[in-house]
Amino acid sequence: MKKILLCGVGGQGTILAANILAEAALASGQEVKVSEIHGMAQRGGAVSTMIAVGHDVASMVIGEGEADIVIAFDKLEALRALPSLKRSGTLIVNDELIKPASVLTGKAQLPDDVDGLLFQADALVVPAEATAREAGSPKSANVVLLGAAADVLGLSAEMLQEAVRSCVPPKTVEANERAFQAGRRFAEEQGRDVR
Amino acid sequence: MKDMMLLSGNEAVARAAADAGATVGTGYPGTPSTETLEAFAREEGVYAEWCTNEKVALEVALGASAGGARTLCTMKHVGVNVAADPLFTAAYTGVGGGLVILAADDPGMHSSQNEQDSHWYAQAAHVLMLDPADSQEAHDLAREAFSLSERFDVPVMVRSTVRIAHTKTPVQVQDAAARPDARPYEKDASKWVMMPAFAKGRRVEQLSRVEEMRAWADSAEAPNRIILGDARIGVVCAGAAFQHVREALPDASILKLGVTCPLPAETVRSFADGVDELYVVEEASTYLADAVCAAGVQVSQPVNGLPKAGELSPNLIRHAFGRPVPEGSAPVEGLPARPPALCPGCPHRVVFKELSRQKAIICGDIGCYTLGALPPLSAMDACVDMGASVSMAHGFELALGADDGRPVVGVIGDSTFAHSGLSSLISTVYNAGAGTICILDNRTTAMTGRQGNPFNGQQIQGRAGVELDLERVVSAIGVEHVRTVDPNDVEAVRAAVREAVREKDRLDVLIFKSPCVLLERKVQRPYYVASCTGCGVCLTLGCPAIGKYPDTGLSYIDPQMCIGCGQCEQYCRFNAIVR
Ligand SMILES: Cc1ncc(C[n+]2csc(CCOP(=O)(O)OP(=O)(O)O)c2C)c(N)n1
Numbered sequence A: 001m002k003k004i005l006l007c008g009v010g011g012q013g014t015i016l017a018a019n020i021l022a023e024a025a026l027a028s029g030q031e032v033k034v035s036e037i038h039g040m041a042q043r044g045g046a047v048s049t050m051i052a053v054g055h056d057v058a059s060m061v062i063g064e065g066e067a068d069i070v071i072a073f074d075k076l077e078a079l080r081a082l083p084s085l086k087r088s089g090t091l092i093v094n095d096e097l098i099k100p101a102s103v104l105t106g107k108a109q110l111p112d113d114v115d116g117l118l119f120q121a122d123a124l125v126v127p128a129e130a131t132a133r134e135a136g137s138p139k140s141a142n143v144v145l146l147g148a149a150a151d152v153l154g155l156s157a158e159m160l161q162e163a164v165r166s167c168v169p170p171k172t173v174e175a176n177e178r179a180f181q182a183g184r185r186f187a188e189e190q191g192r193d194v195r
Numbered sequence B: 001m002k003d004m005m006l007l008s009g010n011e012a013v014a015r016a017a018a019d020a021g022a023t024v025g026t027g028y029p030g031t032p033s034t035e036t037l038e039a040f041a042r043e044e045g046v047y048a049e050w051c052t053n054e055k056v057a058l059e060v061a062l063g064a065s066a067g068g069a070r071t072l073c074t075m076k077h078v079g080v081n082v083a084a085d086p087l088f089t090a091a092y093t094g095v096g097g098g099l100v101i102l103a104a105d106d107p108g109m110h111s112s113q114n115e116q117d118s119h120w121y122a123q124a125a126h127v128l129m130l131d132p133a134d135s136q137e138a139h140d141l142a143r144e145a146f147s148l149s150e151r152f153d154v155p156v157m158v159r160s161t162v163r164i165a166h167t168k169t170p171v172q173v174q175d176a177a178a179r180p181d182a183r184p185y186e187k188d189a190s191k192w193v194m195m196p197a198f199a200k201g202r203r204v205e206q207l208s209r210v211e212e213m214r215a216w217a218d219s220a221e222a223p224n225r226i227i228l229g230d231a232r233i234g235v236v237c238a239g240a241a242f243q244h245v246r247e248a249l250p251d252a253s254i255l256k257l258g259v260t261c262p263l264p265a266e267t268v269r270s271f272a273d274g275v276d277e278l279y280v281v282e283e284a285s286t287y288l289a290d291a292v293c294a295a296g297v298q299v300s301q302p303v304n305g306l307p308k309a310g311e312l313s314p315n316l317i318r319h320a321f322g323r324p325v326p327e328g329s330a331p332v333e334g335l336p337a338r339p340p341a342l343c344p345g346c347p348h349r350v351v352f353k354e355l356s357r358q359k360a361i362i363c364g365d366i367g368c369y370t371l372g373a374l375p376p377l378s379a380m381d382a383c384v385d386m387g388a389s390v391s392m393a394h395g396f397e398l399a400l401g402a403d404d405g406r407p408v409v410g411v412i413g414d415s416t417f418a419h420s421g422l423s424s425l426i427s428t429v430y431n432a433g434a435g436t437i438c439i440l441d442n443r444t445t446a447m448t449g450r451q452g453n454p455f456n457g458q459q460i461q462g463r464a465g466v467e468l469d470l471e472r473v474v475s476a477i478g479v480e481h482v483r484t485v486d487p488n489d490v491e492a493v494r495a496a497v498r499e500a501v502r503e504k505d506r507l508d509v510l511i512f513k514s515p516c517v518l519l520e521r522k523v524q525r526p527y528y529v530a531s532c533t534g535c536g537v538c539l540t541l542g543c544p545a546i547g548k549y550p551d552t553g554l555s556y557i558d559p560q561m562c563i564g565c566g567q568c569e570q571y572c573r574f575n576a577i578v579r
Helices: A014-027 A075-086 A113-119 A128-134 A141-152 A157-167 A168-189 B009-017 B034-041 B055-066 B077-093 B119-125 B135-152 B196-218 B239-250 B265-272 B288-294 B314-320 B348-357 B366-372 B388-400 B414-430 B470-477 B491-502 B565-571
Strands: A002-009 A030-035 A047-053 A067-072 A085-094 A122-125 B006-007 B024-027 B047-050 B071-076 B101-106 B128-130 B156-161 B167-172 B225-227 B229-238 B254-255 B260-262 B278-282 B359-362 B410-414 B435-441 B482-485 B505-514 B546-548 B555-556
Touching: A002 A014, A002 A075, A002 B077, A014 A047, A014 A141, A014 A157, A014 B006, A047 A075, A067 A141, A067 B119, A075 A113, A075 B055, A085 A141, A085 B435, A113 B009, A122 A141, A122 A168, A128 A168, A141 A157, A141 A168, A141 B388, A141 B470, A157 A168, B006 B009, B006 B135, B006 B410, B009 B034, B009 B071, B009 B101, B009 B135, B009 B156, B009 B167, B024 B034, B024 B055, B034 B047, B034 B071, B055 B071, B055 B077, B071 B077, B077 B101, B077 B119, B077 B196, B101 B135, B119 B128, B119 B156, B119 B260, B119 B288, B128 B135, B135 B156, B135 B167, B135 B196, B156 B239, B229 B265, B229 B288, B239 B254, B239 B314, B254 B265, B260 B288, B265 B288, B278 B288, B314 B546, B348 B359, B348 B366, B348 B410, B348 B435, B348 B491, B359 B388, B366 B410, B388 B410, B388 B414, B388 B555, B410 B414, B414 B435, B414 B470, B435 B470, B470 B482, B470 B505, B482 B491, B491 B505, B491 B565
Parallel strands: A002 A067, A067 A085, A085 A122, B024 B047, B024 B071, B071 B101, B101 B156, B128 B156, B229 B254, B229 B278, B359 B410, B410 B435, B435 B505, B482 B505
Antiparallel strands: A002 A047, A030 A047, A030 B167, B006 B167, B128 B260, B225 B254, B546 B555
16 A cells, blocks of 8 residues: 655645546546545645545544655745655655745744755655646646656556546547656656656 | 446435435535535436525425435534434424435534534434444435334434545446335424423433434444454544544454444444453543443553544654654745635625724634634634624623723624624614624625625526515614625725724614626736835735835736736825825
8 A cells, every 4th residue: 555645735735636636547447546634625734634545544633753755846835744754755846936935024033044954855846837737737736746756656648648648638638648747857867756 | 237337425425315215405604514494406307406504405404304305414523513403393293205415513622713513412312322433324324214213203414524524436326216205295293393291202202212212223233333353443433433443453443333323232242242442532522422421331542542633644643642643744834835815806804904003802603704813913813603793793892881991893704694683783783782893795605616606696406596684684673874885985884893893882784795706707907006105004914916126125016916906005094005
């Protein structure tokens, strides 16, 4: 069984990404559970979706040290999720940081060296928005990130791609396929498909 | 056989209800229950409606059931408090068509003001309660619940929690059952008129029915399951806790209950006989443990004890039982939190800003506007339950009296006003109360996903409902000083609030009417900051689009987030905010 944590900020498309993953898992005959905490999602709060895939899936909750993979749509949320990541887990991070209100108004500060902390955590930082734009699908940063994670998810790339096709709006299928491939290529070029 | 579908627990209950032939669905929105009625409303050949509150929803449902229809009624755990009055007596009358109540609990309080366990209600009201542990079970148990309700002549509660309601798992749906014919209604005052003479008879029947339910709960038909493992550790659990236990203690013997009220006591006793130590694992409650003890079974405590509050997880159970707990990386200290905030352009914002300028004591209520309690607005003194803003404000008035300089204000949303603020306001008027009540009429029930309500007239299945005129309703109650104000017009809000709080001896109702920004998504040209002096007033609005450069201390507006509402422009004394 694999546990995958998707985290980000409301409105970043974590739910679509989770649906794609779940669809692919189901199509490949695996059990899957997708647990969302929403309600405040549209109000700029932190959101997370927990996914358990494999055989004999039990709990839908991911606690400390339990995530095989963390896909963070935001660098601050990536740092917040670090305790969830297994020691041998994979951390994939969107190269974006949406500042929380307290930081915008000078009431709180970000850590001095966000990128350094992510480097120490062995994160694969993906320029997902730029990659999505290049692929002609600026809104598909979430699909780029999935592509970057494709090789560690334990699901075949074909199944994932098929799931992308069936989950995104019909008009955007091709652009999203390109975004997925671009994400995959990025991870391969970084030599990060080993685990 | 139909395909596997990936459904949330809520969707699975809705689907099961429709397949079981339910034709009527009622409810009041509330996380994590809301999507159930929304999904039910999309089914073919069913009627669904949002009611003004859970009590009304259950009464409408009971009427439909009495009239012969299989009926689904949905609410969150705190909604069960509101519906408790009809619930207790519906357990006397029993049902006509099967009546199933979905009660969705929120251990861990992801989006609720408290965490409470609906099991206690089932026990106190003597109704049957089923506890699904995933969407397949939610589907199967909810479907079965309709027949059980008719068989035992009792409302059946399906108890879900946030991790069941909002977790999607594969479901094998079945073909719809041939819809049972609606049971013909025949007048039977001894069953339906609960005056003492008849209620005494029904009370006796109720208790004998409980014995029948007990016998069923212990029968092979009941959805309880034993997973035999190591006989040294036996765990009794249900719902999401079962999934956590299965993962944390893979070797344990488990009695997984599908029916939790009445407790299948015989099943528990015989399970207990086969294990050395018996543990009960449940979330934020002692319902199960107490019931197991009452069945005469000794309950052991795991070495480190289980948490008494909050949501469970496999790690918490591992820790409780002294098992190794996986370690993650050390948390990065001091990370700024990311709490939710009122959206850019939210019509609630200016009202809170102006109230805080008046140094008012503000009794808040439940909705998006509860976020007005957070800094920088920090404009709330209390928030307890739906409707309490109006009644607590009246209480504050009584305690503080005329000598205290601080004005007392209640702030309530349109849906919450319809839910229970209305009866609070009637009480205040009747008792000649004073103070100021602000009704934030954003034309929707925003917090739970923009459902319809009586003050926008929108119904759940798209039929045209009747839109009530809020100002006329308030006037009709007998409030003399009632005004409707545009909450995006700072001058108007300020003038209205000033006047209302100055008149300390009278009751004022101010209706702030402007649609939720998520409703219309009208994005206008964004503003920008041209010549900032760094006074910081715009930052006190708590708009997510406004920030401050750390080096210069001057403000800026994020053009991606700004929707051009113009609230901040009205606050800038230096006319530095322009577009
Ligand atoms: C008894 C009860 N039922 C349901 C809820 C769930 N709930 C929380 S806020 C809310 C709606 C608030 O709508 P409104 O008053 O219009 O305020 P808005 O969110 O639109 O600002 C509901 C239904 C609750 N907390 N308590």
